[in-house]
Amino acid sequence: MKEVCKMTKALIVLTNHAKFETINRATGVWLSEATHFNQVMTEHQIDVDYVSPNGGYVPLDPGSIAPDQLDEVNNQFYNDADFRNRALGQSLQPSDINPRDYDVIYFAGGHGTVWDLPKSTALGQLAKQIYDQGGIVSAVCHGVVGLLAIQNADGSAFIKDKNLTGFTNEEEAINQLTNDVPFLAEDALKTAGAHHTKSDPYTEHVVTDGRLITGQNPQSARGVGEAVIKLLNA
Template identity: 55%
Template sequence: MTKALIVVTNNAKFDKLYKATGIWLRETAHFNKVMQENGIDVDYMSPKGGYVPIDPLSLAPDMMDQIDWQYYLDDEFRNTHLAKSLKPADIQPADYQVIYFVGGHGAMTDFPENKELASIASAIYNNAGIIAANCIGVSALLAIRTTDGKRFVNGRKLTSFTNDEEALNGLTNDVKFLPEDELKKSGATFEKGEAFKSHVVVDNRLITGQNADSATDVGEAVIKALLK
């Protein structure tokens, strides 16, 4: 049976600010929904395992749609996937054909330099699996190296949360780094669409989305890639 590993942050606070953060709910709910509709089982993993915070801004009434509410009110999602997420030591990469990194500003702290997450992603990819990531979750790719030691993103087409979008958030000077800048510095060919509109880039078995509204389309692109 095909399985997807959904990777989420444990970080509940901005690095430079006393401001709550975590995962952006839509980015996991919408991707999970696509997996569920296509009969793909999911597990949730975080860098430390256990509790996964939700960015409170992603729960605002104008941010929540029917799918978001479905997962937010789901007992298994809240009490198992988010309250008791798996840790890297629990994971056998051979069990998964897809790994998906969820965004939200929390991911800026515990994704970009995480060698354990990078090792699991590399193992899945090198076993003909798919690496998918959305928004700030794409920063997890910065830690991945190829078998010859080069950066995984070097020369690859991708997208992530853009500098323009962070500026529109008013957080440019408050975040730890700007994913667009760091991915470009690492040799990625960065492609961006309109701010806060769905935009997905597919480069073989690497699938990335620009922002929260891209999560469904990232999921659909994963399904299409699995069917090849």
């Protein structure tokens, strides 16, 4: 097994969408889905950049910074000025990114993603370029909807016939938000031709299919990072 090269670099994709459109409720990125993956990268000396569909400000889902969510890792990143500035205040826009600089792209979740990530053809093209040069495409929870923007050269869906997971219909029902999102992540993945698997609600579930790695829910974010490292070391 080779050791991960210190020049390895990861790109974390975050949402710009700050509010539900049908109810008076704020949303954005789910903090732990960015930080727990990021922590694994940090542990392996992998530099991280942050990008969003529009660049600039990235909203945090208020629920993700509730007292019961602020574990040690979340507290560490939330209180880190570099993270707040680069990830939440001044995220890069797709045109700022040279895909050749990255070995990994990771789509973090949060309900905001279902509004803007599937529409971002620029992010989809970046992900495909990283994949085509031998890189890893990864995603967790609602962030898997960012995979819907990735197309093959023939126009077919990148995830068609691939094994993956993502936030489930059952988990959305537990959230009582089934009727307040524009679509259900699980349904959209299946409609695009993916082979979707799942575990019990809010339990860790990570699926690796070649250089595509996905996690079901917030509990899976660190596991996705660890799977990325395992693949980089293979």
